[in-house]
Amino acid sequence: MSGEQQVLSGAEILLKALSDQGVDMIFGYPGGAVLPIYDAIFQQNRIRHILVRHEQAAVHMAEGYARSTGRVGVVLVTSGPGATNAVTGLTDALMDSVPVVCLTGQVPTHLIGNDAFQEADTVGITRPCTKHNYLVRRIEDLARVTHEAFYIARSGRPGPVVIDLPKDVLMAKHVYANGAGIQHRSYRPRTKADTAEIARIVEMLAAAKRPVFYAGGGVINSGPKASRALTELVHLTGAPITLTLMGLGAYPASDKQFVGMLGMHGTYEANLAMAKSDLIVSVGARFDDRVTGRIDAFARGARKIHIDIDPSSINKNVAVDLGVVGDIAEVLGDVLAEWRRRRPAIDEKALAAWWKQIEDWRAVDCLKYVQDPNGPIKPQYAIDRLYHFTRGRETFITTEVGQHQMWAAQRFKFEQPNRWMTSGGLGTMGYGFPAALGVQLAHPEATVIDIAGEASILMNIQELGTAAQYRLPVKLFILNNQYMGMVRQWQELLHGGRYSESYSDALPDFVKLAESFHAVGLRCERPGDVDACIREMLAVDKPVVVDMRVDPKENCFPMIPSGAAHYDMLLGPNQKAAISDHGLTMV
């Protein structure tokens, strides 16, 4: 092509590379060091720029965009404070394996190290919170680095990549060569398992009497094909399946083999199935401490298979019998083919007995609650009604962090992957609202709801401005219990009910707050009004803030108290937790 020999500025090369990577949208905030990029953005119309109100929110928006589409989210921030504000978002994306490329401005190369205005050691600061990062010192490297960054962000275990761009590099001139297809010289993650490993998986599955699948966010990152393969394999084997917080949607929640989410606030049947199984097949999950409970008491009778694209996830927390490195869709595809080829006999009698046991645990009905029609609104009830009114729609749910997040995870049923966006690893309050905006931008016709708490929502509430500017009809469904609920719950259970600093004092009037940002505010205070409020919220084609006043005393159950074994669950407020000194030190 003749265009390939064109001499372009660094900023133009950058935009051309983004465009060649298929980028249609970037989330950013301007500043001195990135002015050349903003000037180039102004003079083109292939890439849409979304102006955020805070750089942390820009990263969360890119995460919402990425997680709901399976594509790489792109962020553009300036040097110094722009970059440091992005750090929380980058760490969030690293912990939850979200593909993000973050472009940061930098002072010109001759000023680096001089404590110049708005200078920060961005590559130094972001080294531990990115999958990889670059400082581009020479214009000759810019195109290659940009293409490499996208490759690294999306391949293997996805993650955030920072490209730090000194202003003089952005203004220098050079020819552009498209390098979108190049191979990286050292980074080539393994995606395919070997045949012996596949055979071993089939053998272990066929021999199991009490198998359970334990799947996580890796299935979703592997793409919809992985979810389909997982569903097929679970059906073929007849085994129960549980999902992690990150994995919700990887397997249809309404399917009868799904026993719910596992972990600290997972279902009784899911945790007990893990504890009593004789084979755990972990698929794209990482045996995180929220899942295992006390590690030495975790699933002691079970053999364990761990399939993950990241070799460092295997044998990190829990020693497994078979570790298989590969992409979930490829590995499960091979397992399915091998299973069909061998048609192994399953021990139907053992499986029936296993299911009978699981049904007994299910009968405990661990998520039950009572809504008194004259009492305060139970948060569980509000979420159930929200689910009821949105199930026929194309709905995406994001959350903030805390009790509301766990209630949403327990109660909202996801039938498909990429519909549920929550901050799992880092637990970032303030994640959900900007993430929802990113989702809405990628899916303009969909219903996008951030299930929030009144404390979390205030951590990125300024993005109401972004919602208004781009007319994004995102719904903020605030379960307002006037407490940092999860903090209060732990203080009640672990610290003698001394509610130190966990009361949400001096809250704003959320209805007026919404109105001042050109959104619609709704308040609901009685159980009888919940339905009408949700209907109205869904009917309005504008951003809506719902102030759902819920019972301030409600706690989230079931719960594995910190430091306890995963089979020692608290099922309700009448059970007292026996917390060891060791448990007190856990988070």
Next chain:
Amino acid sequence: MTEETIETHILAVLVDNEAGVLARVVGLFSGRGYNIDSLTVAEVDSTAHRSRITIVTSGTPMVIEQIKAQLGRLVPVHKVSDLTVEGPHLERELALVKVAGTGEKRVESLRIADIFRARAVDSTAGSFVFEISGSSDKLTAFVDLMRGLGLVEVSRTGIVAMSRGAKPF
């Protein structure tokens, strides 16, 4: 965690010689609480811009496996090799040892240096700088003997290592 034995391993890591690569490796160890007993690094291939890092580390077998997996997923890392488990290998360290003294002590230091095959690479009327290489134990023994003979200063490289035989890295 269960009580497991702490093992010492020598890891050889081939990396791209690019800005910040050592910081990535060292940051990984400090960030995840792993031990570095010694670390050496230098470019070994100036055409391909590759550096070789030799790390001596210690931990339980599970931790050692984690360290290798974590190193392996750093983007500029080409290869991680655990010399301790991958068969027979050589370990060498080099030290410069400065000793000041006169008279009998000075003569004695030279005599011991001879036994250890250390070379005097600098000499003044009142001092020597010895260069010694070999196993870390040998270097330590030499330094300990020099303490009574006017030891002034020690500089050690840390361990470099390589597998025996024809097999490449």
